[in-house]
Structures are given as structure tokens and as C-alpha cells.
Amino acid sequence: MNTTEQTKWYLISETHLFPEREGKRVHFKDYDIAVFNLGNGRFRAIDNTCPHKQGPLADGIVAGENVFCPLHALKIDLGSGCAVEANGKVRSYPVQVYNAKVYVAFDEGE
């Protein structure tokens, strides 16, 4: 994920509205993504839809750098969007926290 000086960053909301170690769903245009607050100012963003049976990943349990899908427990790495010990991948998006606000670069997802 390479962001440049031309990257478009969208303000999502303030950090305190993201519960720690949980995911929150964000809708924007055709995007349906899940933004995770891992604690200590670390945030991750991936597509919300599980590659297995389309479960809402934002509702999963967060453990370290992973989320477990709430439907059938597929484990996904929040950094890369790749399923862990299984096949499948979701898009991941660059996230930045600045001045206690969370920004996502939707166009740079990969």
C-alpha cells in the first residue's frame, strides 16, 4: 500500500468513537469496510465482507493483529487482509490517525 502526496484521505470519525479492540463498519459510496481499533493508537481497515460466507468482519472478535469472522471463525490478518491458515483475502486500506481523528484512503485499497 503506497500512499503519496496525491492520496485522498477521508476523515471517518474521532478515535474515541471506535471501541478499543473492536471493529466498526463504515459505509461510503460502494465501499463497505470494517475499521478496527487495536489499542495504543493502532488502527486497521479492511473490507467488511468475509471471503468465506460473507460474514460481517466488523462484528468479529479481535485478537492482536487478527479478526475472527463472527459466522464461522475464519481468521484474517488485519494488516494484509489475508486469511490465516486458510485461503481467501479481503482488500485492506491505508489508515492514519492524526489529531485523534481516523482517516482512510479508500482509493488505495489493495
Add this chain to the structure above:
Amino acid sequence: MSDKKHLVVVGNGMAGMACLSNILKRQPNFVVTVLSEEPYCNYNRILLSSVLSGEKPEEDIYINTEEWYEKNNICLRLGTKAVDINAKTQNIICQDGSLVHYDKLLIATGSDPFIPPIDGVKKRGVYTFRNLADTRAILEQCRAKTGRAVVIGGGLLGLEAARGLLNQGMKVSVVHIMDRLMERQVDEKGGWFLKREFEKMGIDVLLKRSTARIMGDKDVDGVLFKDGEIIGADMVVVACGIRPNVALGKKAGLQVNRGIVVNDYMETNNPDIFAVGECVEHRGMVYGLVAPLWDQGKVLAATITGDKGPTYEGSVLATKLKVMGIELFSAGEFMPEEPEKEVVAYEDHAFGIYKKLVVKNERLVGAILIGDSSDANRFLDMIRKNERVSGDRHRLLFETPPAVPGSPTDVMSKPDTETICGCIGVSKGQIVSAIREDGCRSVQDIKKCTKASTGCGTCTGLVEQILRAVAGSEVEEVKEKVVCECIPFPKEKLRNIIKTQNLKSVQDVLEVYGNGTGCLACKPALGFIVDEVWCGDHEEQRSARFINDRVHANIQRDGTFSVIPRMRGGVTSPAQLRKIADVAEKYKVPMVKVTGSQRIDLLGVKKEDLPKMWADLDMTSGYAYAKAVRMVKSCVGTDFCRFGTQNSIQTGIDLETALEGLHTPAKVKLGVVGCPRNCAEATVKDIGLVGIEGGWQVVIGGAAGKTVRAADILLVVETKEQAFEAAFLFFQYYRENGEYLERTYDFVERLGLEKIRQETILASDEKKRGLLERLKKSKSKVVNPWNEHKKPVHPMQFDDFVLPKDKEALIGSPS
């Protein structure tokens, strides 16, 4: 048989039995009798402090079981106190009047606690802390009623007792006559560090206090000091040191100074009588530690079996404090009173670390380590070997390259002579040879073979490292069922840790005892365990909960939720049904279904509609999404049914009201039927009440899911109240002892009905009361989670973020 000599060991403690083990290894021509004043098998006295602190259950500290005595043909006479010895006729007279003849006698009577002459030491609530009986008595008082405990004596034993009492919920003060704690093991500065660490834990340290009197009528209520100061106390523990128990030695006519005098061969002045352990004096020294006992035992075993040759030449005094959260090690001489002694020291106030080494004539003679005792064995080795130390004192204190703690190569880079187990005195080489030559493949094997790690147990990790490095893939893994790999403790142990370490949240437990992150399996499990252990008085962390428990509804395959209100006993009303119908229409609920549990399910609800629906319904959550009490299904019973023998409807409503809202290891479904026709299927429920003529059957462990199992009858009683009590006892026992996700039908099979009966309905009144009180306390903390529509736990608990389509972007990094 007749040509065998009779060896009698007086004393069943660590010294006597360690020595006896060494004697038996030499396959001697002895018939052995052990006289034990205490009424139990040989146990590890050092670990009494761990029993007091709750870190170890009593059964974990036994060293030798009855089978060991049997297997070795030892006649063990428990509860038999030797009171006199006639050395001429070679007879021992016991308190029960019996006479025991010996050919060889081994005295291993250890020490007695020293009780200073203070008025009032006989009052109820005053204890010594020396044996299992003392420990049990102290624990019993702590459990009956917590309060203020005063420990008289700021030495090793007193401090270990203080920490244990703190763990048991007492408010603890330590009173010491000297100007610093453990003055025989630490210098003035070390005493300052030590005091600070104890105070941080919440223990009051009162120095330079001389106790004048223990106050109170029959029960202790305070301690008066010589300067007139008084402090309140509900319990006093006297830990003012120990004195060698030499009474029998004197009666046998042995030479006795402070202890029974022995020479380097461990002989007394009588050729048929030997002595070992804390009751002996060797070259003017009396030891109260374990390592010397072990060394003495080996020498004595050679002498007594006719292989006289090896000698005991004294031990370096080394002490480790076993107090959770405080590391202290002290060895050798540490007071630089002579001009030729030089000091190398390091202090770190922020981390509470203090290290001091004393060097004399280029040789290390003493060490004090507080806060970080990882180098303890290295220094102890240097002192023992009396090696020349290098010129660079900095290297002495911090060995280079720094060892990486916990790395498997760490311990293997040390020389074979390095001591691994300081208590017993076992070197790395001995452990390696136990693995290579004797075929040890588990820590348990190594313990048996070398006795390493059977003392205070702090070296178990090192022993395991050596085992893994030497035996590699051949190591036999001990499969103990642990909660999860992220937090590798069995559930029972974890509950103990959570309690004693005062851990109130999932994240605390994971960070202190686990891998810090947890996983899908253990986070919800820990969520349940902290709730159960603290009876609802924990710190709830929603992030550890499955989505169902974050939004109090059951997630469906399309990501929508289902809503099931509580309908106690399966009873509803026209008004309630109307309300449910209105809500279903208002929120366009796609499916309304009657469940198998006599309730109504509203399916296909969007997350953001949940709080609004709860507000409109104004009903209690049915917990249909949780590992918790689901419902009580009931039949019509005597109210309407012509066959009914009991009032099952009201009983069902009452039972559900009593237990609703409580979390359990796995879901719990209940049923109440008014007669054995069993229309509401109570006999395939986790807990069921079956009405019979004149009473109730209480049944447990039934299932009608993937597994079908008929419930077992726990007991039959006459009244509804009795039936409820039995059901509650089982319910709470299951909450405390069930593995997470273990349904009652597996739980009942795993433990067996008899064991469950013994621990619930047949348990002591005290145990029963405990179960019921904890249940009551948990119940008192229950709130209807659907109230969160009024006050969400988080502003975004039920909502998504929705950005407008024309949201403007920032070009380039916001920072």
C-alpha cells in the same frame, strides 16, 4: 529377615526422608520404621507458604505417598511421637506407651518454632506457622472471617506468612524488633528496598517494635508494644524463628550444644545414633535451610550403611524468599566489616532492583539480590567454589554477553557444574546425565531421579529448558487440559490466579499470564471466568465477547439478528403478545417464529433497530444468544391438567426468575413438569424438576440436541424449596467447575454423579453455604442487558459509520 538390622527414623520431615531415600538407594540390610509425630505422609515444608497464599493446593506439596512407604517396605507410624530414648537398651518410648527397639537410630526431629515469652500467646487467634496443622488453622480463620492480621517477626518465614495472609484477604502488618526486615540476609539498604516492596503490596511494616502483650479476652483483639502503642488484630502469627528440637538427643545422652553435635561423617558421640537436618550442629553451625539437609543426608547414608568415607564440610548459607512478586536472594557474608572486603553494588529505585556483591581477596564471598535474582545460581556457584574473580568488577555484576532470559540456549551455555536447583543442590551436569544416562524424558522423571526442583520449585523452568535442549523431540509432553494455548493454565489454576492476583478483566489476565492478545477461543472463556470468579464484580470488557454478547441478540447467517424476549416458564399474556406483534410490524420483522423453548423469536432484525425494539417491547432479554441460563420450559401442571401432581407453571416461573441473567460455561436449559408424563421434557434438560406425588425429583445432565441423554436423578425431595436448593447447588457447582463450552451432560459424565453429589447436596454445610452465597452474589449483579437501549456501553455500540457520498477528501497525508 532375622539377620537384618532395625533402623528407626524419628521424624518424617524433609531431612529424614531425603536421607532415608539416600540410604535406600544403597540397598542396605535394614528393616526400616519411621516414627512421625505429624499424622500425614512426608510433605514439602518449604511450600507451606504457597499453600497459605493459595498458589498450591495442599495435595500438591506431598513428597512421598503411602505407596512409596509400602513399596520400600517402610513401616510408617503416623501420629506416633517419640518421647524418650534409652540408649543402653536401645529402646525408644513413644507417647502411646509403645516401645520400639532399634539397632541404628536416625534422629531427624527438625526444629520447633521459637515463641518469645509474651503475655497472651495462648489466646485464640494466635498461631505459629511451622507445619500443615498451623497452615490449616490459619486458613480456616481467614476463610471464616477476614480481618486484621499481625505477623510478629520480619524474617523469611514471617514475610512469607504475611504475603499468604494478604492473598487470603487479610489486612496485614508485619512487626519486627530489628531496624530492618530479614537482617540476617540483607544489609541496611537491602532492608530499605525490601520494606518498600512489601509496602507497595499493601503490607504495613512496623520496625523496631518490641511486643509486650497480645491483648483480648479469649480471642485476640490487639497487640501492645513496649512503647505503649497498640494495634488492632483479629489474628496474630508468631514467626520469630526456629530452635533445633534436641530434646530426644539430650535424653539419649548425646552431646548437644545448640543442636545435636555431629562430625564430618554425620556421626554423633554414640556409634548407633545418627542425626540429620535442622536438629544438628556441625562445626558450630545450625542450618535452617534445605540444601544442607540434602548434602548431610548423602554423607550420612554412606556412613550408616558401612561406606564411611564421604564427608560433609558445611554449607554456604543461601536464602531465597518465596513471595509472589518479590525476588530476593542472599548468600554468604555480606557485611563489609573487614577492611579487605570490597563491595560491588547496583541500585535501581524505579524498578526496585538492588544488587550487592562482597569480594574478599579476589574471591566472591557474599551476594544480595533484590528485584532481580536471575543471577543467583551463578553467584552461589562462585561463592561455593571460592574461585578467583576477574579484575573487571562490572563483568562480575553483569555477565557478558547478557543472557537472553527464557531462550533455550541460555541455560545450556552454562558450565556443567552450575547449580540449577539451589534447594537440593543439583547441578546442570547431573540433570544432563539423568536425561542421557537414566533416560529421563519429562520434568517429572528428572524430579524423581535427581530430586531437582522438588524444593521451592523456582528452577522448574530451567530444568525444562535443559530437558528440551538435551532430549529435543523425545520430550514427553504432559497433556494437562489448559484453557487455551494463549493462556496455558488449567481452568482451576487460572481461577486461582485470577483470585489471588486480583485480576478483574480479560485483558489483565491475558497480559499478566497469557500472550497478551488471546484468541477467539479464550477471550470469551476468560470473559466468563472473570465474571464467575468475581461473582459479577469484575471489569466487563465487551471486546472479549462474541458479537451476540455485545449487542444482546443472536447473529444470523446474513448478519442480521434475532430477538427473543424472556417469557418465564413459557407463560405469556394477550397484552404481551399484542406488544410483540406491534413491534414485529413496526420494524418489518421478516419472520416471527415460536421456538422449541416456548418463546417467540423475531428474526432478521438490523443491528441499529435492536435498541429501539427493546425500548418498545419493554421486556427482559431472553439470553437466547448467550452461554447462560436460557429458559425454564414448563407443562400446565395442577393449575389445569387433570393428571398434574405439582404446580409446574408457577414453579417454572419462579425457577427462571431465580436463575435468569446468569452466565454459565455453556447454555443451560431447564424444565419443570408437574408429573412423570414429562410433557415439557424436563428429563432431557440440563436441570429438570419432575413433580411426583408428594415431592420432586431433581434431575441433571439431560440433553436433546446433537447428543441425546436422559438426565440423572440428583435427589428426590418433598418441597419445592428443597428442590430449588439442590438445583442451585448443582448450578453453581457447574458454573465453577465446568470447562468453558462443556454442557452439563458432558460435565456430569466427566465427574460422575457420585462426585457431584458429594460436592453439592452431600457437601458440608459450609461448602453448601459458600456455593449458595456466591450464586446469590452473582445474581445480585445481574441487570437486564436490554436496558442498554437507554444507556449504551459505547456511543457506537449499535451503529455503523455512514459517510455522505459527496464527502470531501484531504489530498496528501493528514499529518
